[in-house]
Amino acid sequence: MFNKKICIMFSLLFVLTFITACGNGNEEGTSDSTNKEEGANKERTLEHASGEVTIPANPERIIAPYLEDSLVALGVTPAAQWSIGSDVLDYLQPQLEGVPKIAWDMPLEQVLKHKPDLLIFSSPSSLQNGSYEDYSKIAPTYVYKEEVSSNWRDQLKRMGRILGKQDKAEQILADFDKKVKEAKTSLQEAIGDESVAFIWTKGDQFFVFENNRYIAEVVYSEMGVTQPEFIKNLPEAGAQWKPMSIEKLGQLKADHVFLIGSEGEGGFETLKNSSVWQSIPAAEKDQIYVMNKPSHWTIDGVIAHSMSIDKIVETLAE
CATH class of the missing domain: 3.40.50.1980 (Nitrogenase molybdenum iron protein domain)
Structure with missing residues (x-):
């Protein structure tokens, strides 16, 4: 009986050792x-x-x-x-x-x-x-x-x-999700179903954020902020970001617009002097917000998106 127990113990030890060894592969999808x-x-x-x-x-x-x-x-x-x-x-x-x-x-x-x-x-x-x-x-x-x-x-x-x-990466993302949830609640209370759009100006050109580009994807998909119909009808963001004419921007029926660009960009003056731009709802309501530090708006990353969310909540909900 004693020898039988010893055999069982060694068998179990062998099985455990084998399972552990199988879990220690080198490929990045391993245990x-x-x-x-x-x-x-x-x-x-x-x-x-x-x-x-x-x-x-x-x-x-x-x-x-x-x-x-x-x-x-x-x-x-x-x-x-x-x-x-x-x-x-x-x-x-x-x-x-x-x-x-x-x-x-x-x-x-x-x-x-x-x-x-x-x-x-x-x-x-x-x-x-x-x-x-x-x-x-x-x-x-x-x-x-x-x-x-x-x-x-x-x-x-x-x-x-x-x-x-x-x-650490998983914890960072969990903290970010919590931030998104809190921001979503704040914005729902502050602006309800009013729509928001994001435009980047570089030189004298204008680039509209599609609903899956940079922070817009988080704002629309995760925070539930209303997209203008204009944004909904844009094609998915591609690697090549194409500028948009002022005449086309005149179709943007957004309640709030974040206008992003470095201080002194020519696009700011162009929009200021454009009757087409001045006739969109956000301009008529004086709800165009100039953001002069563009770098965190035009990149994907947890720090960048966290900073953008802070500015959005600060602008619309505080």
Whole structure:
């Protein structure tokens, strides 16, 4: 009988060991225990758009151009930040002040200069100035798949996996959902079913936010704010954002309009002098709100969207 019990115990131990081993695969879709915060202390091999890459334990010099929102949200300061000329992601500068710039197309010589230990690209198409092999010779290189890159929530969760900060990413999104719910209640009380639209002006051109572009998707789909019929009838947002004429803007029957653009843009003066623009409901009701810090409005990211929600609630409900 004693020997029989010993055999049973060893059999159970073997089964448990086998199950644990099966759960410790290297692919990024494996069991959570591999990729939780403790995983940040270990090398991990993940699948990505360009194959497989081994993520170093505790990388300290990360470059992830145009993904800095996710990095900063997770408490990580990059070794260099995305830029086009002198332009950077202005809304993140309180956290990234003093962080050196790197050109948006990631020239290899600039990448080498910053001595990264991990490179992260937002999509295969973002490898503009070299091949995957070129970058991976400098540092381990992870490339987001297009379907992940196109969804800011998935971007953040994937960054959590890459850095072994999945729990933190999930908590950030839970906090964001709570913020959305509170903002929804505030706006329902403040404006009811009145409609809201968002327009960005750059130079003397005007770009209307479709209902699935940037913060508009959160406002319409998650916060339940009424879309003007004009917005409902627009095609889905594409990668190429097309400007709209003032004559077309005259069809925008919105009760409230957030007009976004850097101070001094020519579009502001053009609209001010346009009788077509001045005849839309929002203008007649003096409910056009100029937002002169555009950078967080025209990007997807949890920090950017949180800042936009704060401005919307501050403008319409306080």
